[in-house]
Amino acid sequence: MIRQDRTHIASQSPNGHNTASRVPWVIGPRAAVFMFLLILVAYSVNAMDRMVFPVLLPEVRAEYGFGLPEAGLQSTLFALGMGLTGIPAGIALRRWSRKNVIILGTIVFSVATILTVVSFGFWDMLLWRILSGVGEALQLVAILTIASHAFPKRRGVAIGSVNMAFATGSLIGPNIGVFLHQVFDTWRAPMIAFGVIGIVAALLVLVTVRTAFTEQRSVSESLHHVGGASKFLSHNPMMLAAITVLFGLIDFGYIGMYASFTIEHLGFTSTDAALAVGLSGLAAFASPLGGWIVDKLTPRLALFSLSVAQAVCGVALFVGPSEITWQATWSFLFGLVASSGIYVGLAAALVKSMDEAHSSRASGLFTSCLYTAAGFAGLLFSLIVGVVGWNAGGLIQIAGLSIVSAALALMLRDADFSRLTPANETRSDT
Numbered sequence: 001m002i003r004q005d006r007t008h009i010a011s012q013s014p015n016g017h018n019t020a021s022r023v024p025w026v027i028g029p030r031a032a033v034f035m036f037l038l039i040l041v042a043y044s045v046n047a048m049d050r051m052v053f054p055v056l057l058p059e060v061r062a063e064y065g066f067g068l069p070e071a072g073l074q075s076t077l078f079a080l081g082m083g084l085t086g087i088p089a090g091i092a093l094r095r096w097s098r099k100n101v102i103i104l105g106t107i108v109f110s111v112a113t114i115l116t117v118v119s120f121g122f123w124d125m126l127l128w129r130i131l132s133g134v135g136e137a138l139q140l141v142a143i144l145t146i147a148s149h150a151f152p153k154r155r156g157v158a159i160g161s162v163n164m165a166f167a168t169g170s171l172i173g174p175n176i177g178v179f180l181h182q183v184f185d186t187w188r189a190p191m192i193a194f195g196v197i198g199i200v201a202a203l204l205v206l207v208t209v210r211t212a213f214t215e216q217r218s219v220s221e222s223l224h225h226v227g228g229a230s231k232f233l234s235h236n237p238m239m240l241a242a243i244t245v246l247f248g249l250i251d252f253g254y255i256g257m258y259a260s261f262t263i264e265h266l267g268f269t270s271t272d273a274a275l276a277v278g279l280s281g282l283a284a285f286a287s288p289l290g291g292w293i294v295d296k297l298t299p300r301l302a303l304f305s306l307s308v309a310q311a312v313c314g315v316a317l318f319v320g321p322s323e324i325t326w327q328a329t330w331s332f333l334f335g336l337v338a339s340s341g342i343y344v345g346l347a348a349a350l351v352k353s354m355d356e357a358h359s360s361r362a363s364g365l366f367t368s369c370l371y372t373a374a375g376f377a378g379l380l381f382s383l384i385v386g387v388v389g390w391n392a393g394g395l396i397q398i399a400g401l402s403i404v405s406a407a408l409a410l411m412l413r414d415a416d417f418s419r420l421t422p423a424n425e426t427r428s429d430t
Contacts (some may be wrong), residue, residue, distance in 0.1 A: 032150055035209045036158070040108050040165035042201035044318045046136050047169025049113050049194045050078070052177030056187040068128040070122055076125075076256065076378065077115070081133025082140070083372030085379055089141040090364020098142045098360075099214040101204045101260025105138030110198030117188035139365050144363040148216050148351045160291025167284035167339070236299075236353040236416050237362065239408055241369050244301065244346050246405045248373025248379060250310065251338050253397045254280075256378030257385070258317070258331070266322040276328045279334030280412055289339035291348065299349035299417060303409035306341040311402035314338055346370075352417045 061071045093101055112132035119125035122232050140162075147158035177190035231237075259277050262268040268276070292300050313334040320326055347366050354362040376396075385393035 007188075009243055032213055035213045035331060036146070036150065036161075038208055039102060039143055039146065040161060042102065042205055043139060043162065044104070044165045045168030045198040046109055048173030048176065048197075049109075049132070049164040049191070051173045052190050052194070053169045055174050056176060056181065056190070058214075058281040059187045059293075061202055064119075064121065064125070066122060074122075074125060076252075077126060077375060078129050078133035078136070079252070079371040080375040083128040083133075083237045083368050083370070083375060085134045085137035086367030086371065087361070087364040089138045089367065090145075090361040092138075093142060093360035093364075095144055097211055097215055098146050099205065099209060099211050101138050101142040102146075102214070103206055105135045105142065106198055106202040106205070107133030107135070108132075109139065110195045110202065111135075111160055112197035113191055113198065117191045133371070137371070139359065141367050142214075144347055144366070145349070145360045148348070148363070150213060153243070154291070154295060155197070156291030156294035156348045157288050158291065159347045160287035160289070160340065162286035163339060164285055167183065167287070169283060169361060170281055170284075194391075195203075209374040227288050233415075236412055237350065237365065239355055240299075240346060240350045241263070241365055243307075243375045243405045243408050244350070244366055244369035246401045246408075247338075247342055248370045249377045250398055250401050250405075251343070252374035252377035254334065254338070255379040255383045261318070261394065262327060263331035264280060266327070267280045268324065268327075272324050276324070276331040276380055279328050279332040283332050283335030286336055286340040287344055290336075293341070294345045294348050298414045299345070299352065299414040300409060300414050302345050303342065303349065304406050306337055306345060306407055307402050309337045310342060311399045311406065312335070313395060314398030314402055318391050318398065335373055349412075349417070355418060 057071050057075055060066065060074070066074065070320050089101065089105075112128045112135060116125055116128045116132075119128060143162055144159060145163055148155050151158040173194070176193075180190040180193055181187060183189070255277075258280075259273045262276060264271040297305075313330055317327065317334065318332040322329065347363070350362045350366045381393060381397050384396055387393075388396070
């Protein structure tokens with residue numbers, strides 16, 4: 001529930017009159033969860049567009065005459081917009097309210113999605129796709145910051161819920177998009193619909209979500225995080241930034257190229273390939289569970305163990321049997337480790353690596369490192385495959401980079417991360 005303490009604190013003004021100040025709004029846990037869910041609904045709209053646009057791409061190609069490389073660029077270059085905006089978004093959150101940044105990001109994303117349907121050609125459509133990534137980065141950095149502060153005891157679970165919201169949008173978006181496409185017989189219908197839904201979601205956040213929730217340091221002001229670095233160029237933030245870059249190359253290399261590997265090298269039908277890839281996305285629904293595990297383990301142990309598991313999955317996928325059962329099982333396990341484990345663990349660890357005053361910048365660093373690398377992951381994978389073939393290429397980019405990540409995780413210093421402590425404990429060590 002939301003309750004307001006009407007207690008007045010009397011004070012004496014210079015002219016001798018009594019003045020009073022009110023204790024600010026206090027957000028109860030149920031109200032906090034409700035407001036957080038509304039914010040996640042706004043974020044899930046992004047996933048709807050992200051997953052439906054590739055489905056609509058053949059019709060877009062036919063209408064505009066795009067070649068395959070041009071179409072692929074339209075589908076993935078939003079990640080560059082996210083990568084370039086991540087760190088500036090983290091800095092902006094030190095000047096603007098988190099709630100306003102979420103609303104701005106949602107509106108920018110939604111308007112860019114709508115403008116895509118009125119594109120004249122390749123370059124202006126590319127601009128709208130990049131701009132949609134800018135909006136998503138603003139939204140994501142603010143949401144990760146809120147998740148980190150509003151639920152300090154369950155930071156990993158809260159960040160995992162953000163990833164699960166994206167998975168929810170990824171699941172329902174293509175189905176709604178295909179339905180709208182069939183009803184209106186144009187690829188523009190779902191794009192306009194998702195853009196309008198996003199604007200409505202931004203208005204709901206504006207009206208329903210209180211700044212007392214989004215701007216607080218924690219739901220329970222009796223708890224604070226102390227310790228952590230005060231600048232990027234510190235040991236743990238830099239190690240985690242490097243691991244995040246590698247994870248962007250690994251995860252988006254898999255997302256961009258695994259389906260082609262199963263079709264071109266293993267001889268799968270497009271239906272079987274879609275099944276294997278889809279199971280990896282389904283695994284993202286376990287993100288809150290992954291967040292709970294991350295909360296229980298130290299960042300060093302969590303990221304080392306998950307990186308080794310990711311390497312095992314890479315080996316199983318690219319040098320294992322070609323049967324659909326084997327590939328689908330290990331694709332699911334890869335998604336479980338990568339989306340529900342490492343993504344959540346890196347986001348939480350980066351925030352935890354910096355002090356409380358710089359947590360928004362840590363969220364921005366995570367977004368920039370991940371999505372800048374993601375924008376070039378498919379290109380790197382294809383170049384490696386062109387030289388050494390599919391099997392060796394998968395071993396190098398998926399398994400090999402995972403081993404490097406595990407080695408970097410062992411270099412983390414657990415004692416330098418921030419820790420949760422009662423507010424009345426001295427904070428001289430921050």
